[in-house]
Amino acid sequence: MQGVLSIQSHVSFGHAGNSSAVFPMQRMGLEVWPIHTVQFSNHTQYPQGWKGSVFSADDISDVVQGLSNIGALEKCQAVVTGYQGSAEQCNAVADAVSQTKLANPDALYICDPVMGSPEKGCIVASGVAEHLLTRLMPMADVIVPNQFELGQFVGMEINSLSDAVKACQKALTMGPKIVLVKHIYCVSDDKFSMMLAYEGQCYLAQRPQLDFERALVGAGDLISSVFTAGLVKGWHPTTAFKHCNEAVYGVVKQTKQADEWELQIIAAQDEFITPTESFDLIECD
Template sequence: MRGVISVQSHVVYGHAGNSSAVFPMQRMGFEVFPIHTVQFSNHTQYAEGWTGHAFPASDIEQLTQGLANIGALAQCDAVVSGYQGSVEQCHAIVDLVKQLKQHNPAALYVCDPVMGAPDKGCIVSDGIAEQLLNTLMPMADVIVPNQFELSQFAGMEINCMEDAVKACKKALTMGPKIVLVKHLYSVSDKFTMMLAFEDQCYIAQRPQLDFAKSLVGVGDLISSLFTAGLMKQWPVTEAFKHCNEAAYAVVKKTFELGEWELQTIAAQDEIVAPQERFDLQPVA
């Protein structure tokens, strides 16, 4: 029973954080051991607000120890981290990754460096961005930033495709072996993602659908799909291509049904076998 630990936020209703990430990885054939950093009734973009709270970092430490006690860490091939509710939780992630790699040196650490999106009601506590930039991202095998998060890590503005390539290549010198930029919003009118590893760089594009309100949880979905592809030991480019196509299938189903919450369950068959194909484009 091979598995992945997913340490992210959780919503009771809808699909964001672990609520967006866990099922796709399960649907792609993996056991997922979720650890929640916060638990909210719903995502934070609702005008009506939300209820719930963040968990103490000690929960991550205790749950990690519990997994170690029963030998579950040795069964894990990856850990994914997303939204963190406190600096202390970031420290707990460091310890979790170190423990996992002691049990399985080949295990991947995939870091989705959520630094906040005030326009979506997503606010992170003081100090978290610094922990992501200085500790978690450099120690990660794979990082999955958006354009803003990549610009912060690389220390440069990104205004065009050439800037994005330079930023990815710089990021690869700072610790990570693979960079997947989950949304490059300044390079095209299409939804554009970028992949960089070794000396290779590619973009994947798909149609940009016009929602009345911005979707929440798409980045968490992308991170989970890419992680599952890597765990299947697919070539990096194949994992990238699949995550773009499968994520689009979920987004398209959401659009067709006139919904705001991601329709992950309705689109579940295409998580495994997406119907629409989008070729990768190499960039230099």
């Protein structure tokens, strides 16, 4: 039984981290083996707060070792990682990726380098960003940063589409083979923009920008998971990118129509198979 190892945060209520990532990959036909870096009652934007705890790095390593003991890592097609609760967890993740690739050299590593967004209530522990920049992102086959995280990785400010292209091309020289920028804020005010860089070529994907009274949480995790599923299914990166843009928009649109704050991943699950809207990719010079 082949599958995907997903090492991310987890919330009991709503959809963020593994709670946003696991089901979409399953709905697209993949077995998924989740390991939680934290377990919270709900995501951290709730004004009432949240309850829960951060798991230790040893907890992650123990589960990975257990999977290794039963031969699962040999069948692991990809490792996808998101929010890390401590610098020590980052080291455990790096070890898990190395262990997986030793068992299956064809396994992909997809890194969503969550570095924190205090204005959205997302705080990362001391040392996490540094470990992401210096260890996890360089060893990844695919990185899925936002505009800020990409700028941190390549050491440049991104203020235009041209900057984003240059940053993506630079990132491709630093280890990753594929870069998906899950949100480029500087390109447009009325469209949500993402960029894919692969084999030196950059592609822009855009969809309508839907405004919410409170910012959605978990959309980045959803982007990473749907794109990962496409790659694991053997799709060309541009095909996986286009599908990801359209499927995620379908979920966001249904969330807006339902006047909800939490992503309507279950209600909109058919979008992962057949998106209801189509958006062309734009090749960037």
